[in-house]
Amino acid sequence: xxxxxxxxxxxxxxxxxxxxxxxxxxxxxxxxxxxxxxxxxxxxxxxxxxxxxxxxxxxxxxxxxxxxxxxxxxxxxxxxxxxxxxxxxxxxxxxxxxxxxxxxxxxxxxxxxxxxxxxxxxxxxxxxxxxxxxxxxxxxxxxxxxxxxxxxxxxxxxxxxx
Numbered sequence: 001x002x003x004x005x006x007x008x009x010x011x012x013x014x015x016x017x018x019x020x021x022x023x024x025x026x027x028x029x030x031x032x033x034x035x036x037x038x039x040x041x042x043x044x045x046x047x048x049x050x051x052x053x054x055x056x057x058x059x060x061x062x063x064x065x066x067x068x069x070x071x072x073x074x075x076x077x078x079x080x081x082x083x084x085x086x087x088x089x090x091x092x093x094x095x096x097x098x099x100x101x102x103x104x105x106x107x108x109x110x111x112x113x114x115x116x117x118x119x120x121x122x123x124x125x126x127x128x129x130x131x132x133x134x135x136x137x138x139x140x141x142x143x144x145x146x147x148x149x150x151x152x153x154x155x156x157x158x159x160x161x162x
Contacts, residue, residue, distance in 0.1 A: 004036045057130040067092045081134035
């Protein structure tokens with residue numbers, strides 16, 4: 001993800017909120033961290049994060065590396081009505097099931113080579129959707145559809161257990 005963002009147009013800026021100790025775990029090249037496209041800050045209070053999300057044009061989600069876990073924040077991102085770029089780490093990424101029901105998403109398959117065409121498509125997605133927001137009514141309909149699907153899955157799992 002970091003390498004991808006470092007290749008984007010300089011008008012596209014990524015802000016990451018994380019634990020500074022985790023930066024070493026990301027194996028971030030020092031040149032990328034100081035890159036004009038990327039800023040990294042330590043964890044913030046929830047109110048600060050919500051404020052930053054509200055001011056952001058596009059939200060970025062990093063997929064998990066396991067098939068049985070969906071990042072909980074994805075539902076908060078969907079509820080925001082903002083465009084989402086999702087970095088999928090694995091072929092069977094369970095998050096994609098939910099994101100496919102959301103009209104403002106760009107999925108980057110990091111398990112495949114990131115080509116110049118993909119970089120260009122990300123840039124187009126960013127520039128074309130930076131001021132786009134889904135209406136409250138549309139979000140409500142998307143969330144309701146997701147809840148129905150999730151309830152059906154839960155009922156199926158309960159049925160299989162008993």
